Amino acid sequence: MEELGSDAGANGATPRPRLEDVAARVGLSTASVSLVLRGVPGPSERTRQRVLKAAAELGYRPDRTASALASRRSRLLGVMIDVHSAFQAELVEHLYTAAEEVGYDLVLSTQTRTRDESTAVETLLAFRCEALILLGPVAPASVLAELDRRAPVISVGRRITGADLDVVRSADDDGVGRIVDHLVGLGHRAIAHVDGGKGVIATDRRRGYRSAMRRHGLDDRIRILHGDHTEEAGEGAGRRLIESGDLPTAVVAFNDRSAIGLLTALRGAGVDVPGTVSVVGYDDDTLSRLGCFDLTTVSQEAEEQARRAVVAAVERLDQGRVTPREIVLAPSLVVRGTTARPR
Template sequence: MDVPKSAAPTGGNGAVPRPRLEDVATRVGMSTASVSLVLRNAPGPSERTRQRVLKAVAELGYRPDRTASLLASRRSRLLGVMVNIHSPFHAELVEHLHTAAEEVGYDLVLSTQTRTRDEHTAIGTLLAFRSEALILLGPVAPADALAALDRKTPVVAVGRRIADAALDVVRTADEDGIGQVVDHLVELGHREIAYVDGGRGVIATDRRHGYRTAMRRHGLDEHIRVLPGDITEEAGERAAQHLLDSGPPPTAVVAYNDQSAIGVLAAFGRAGIAVPGTVSVAGYDDNALSRLDCFDLTTVSQNAEEQARHAVTAAVERLDGGRTAPREIVLPPRLIVRGTTRTPSRVSGT
């Protein structure tokens, strides 16, 4: 029995074999190299040729075998990203990193930090997956350790200041960001402004220093009050409860990040403390939760999309552009005023 010419060939088990690049080339009467140029959107082929190839691709149902292509070139075209699974801001960064990477022909492989999985393990996983460059979100490793890693694989540190950086850094000016929050509260009339700390690490240190510097700039040295904390909602709740247990709360609280600020809001809400009626509250990051109507949190935007774009660009410049000298990109933070801050309802100290 003859097989109709229009029928697709089948393998020995009856399955239709996957169309190959050679099948597309045969259909349009071109070499596989020329077809490959069209599929990679490379310069050379005319617009008419491109349309012929794309039509054949659609008719045959051809899908490029990315794995085989990468193996042939001995490149993975993967950017390894370390992300803290508990950070909504990191999740937003990853979304923008995906978009930026895809635009330049790269993909991401993610490795997470958790309460039981440290930074060293997360980075090891990224290297095991043949990541060509590493984009580390908020790394805490010593600067010399990161520099040593960069000598083996290009590293971009996102969000963290690294003194005399021997690797690429993309961050916002954290001290200035916290300073903008304090300035805003002082302009509203606040004097008793407490700060919920972010724990150890360079980012937390910079934001804490920004709070102290801004308070002193406004002559509020005697009102400086730093409460222990970390990156979590629970830390914000503990800090707020401590304020409530210590007497009348301050008229304003600034938290290390939005998660901690949301914890402050939760504790004040349970205690019947009106925000912003009795206490104004502000966070940092402008993550997705801060924008919800139920929180409507005054915060500081780090411009996640721009950070992601610069991070991918820095990595690709090292991989494909031949750049070797490290570069630091410092983006200006931006205060976002929402519904959790207003003029204080009582005079400071009463």
């Protein structure tokens, strides 16, 4: 049953609606109302709708702090996010929806240029998060395994080797392979790759590029430019390609952010995209869908990744699952306006 906060605000403010008030409005017991508001299975759909409507009309809000103290559980899932990533922001939106459906809430902790992954994770633990959903973690597998002993860890987006952890990701090498297949199908042969630098995700995508080029008999056309996950890196790679005087007819960028930087450099130099150079990203983030970019890219199925990550956390917390699982989703190519047949 929900614990109640103070019946009145400070300085004689309007009393805060109580669980009993909602129960009286719908003519049910406080126990039944509590089940509905906590998302616990049992009450009928008609009952749920009546309770939720009454709670909304009364302005009732559960006292989460008191409830956590009473149950000794926070029902919080901690999410580590890169504040600069549009794709991760979209993942978080879907994580909220999936968590609410099973009676959990999220606490977010961000990585920034001055705030590293370790600090972000320790903040989540300080807020008594019961499980950690880490978006694209870069820490060594041994560090993540040690962290998993403190709270269940679900790694989203990154393959983990050398540690038994829950993983939800897309097949990055396959995703880049689909890009190369698409470009070769259009008639491209001079296909370059702006990579993502260090890290497992970048390694998998680079391997996917190499493997696909070899599969199409283009071993001698393999061309990899150093980059990372930022727009600045993509723009820098674009300038280097222009200055080389040897433009490929197509470029596969590590992600959409890098691809947008690449587009900026090419278009700024008067290079027609896709007439002269086709450009492809990866992630299908919100920016890639804007008309000014209209970027051909690869979807990682963000909504499904988020749902599977929350399910994995709940299985660990509520169902006692101890055997880790790796869930690998098939990515899909999204063809838009930055790819065409080469001239």
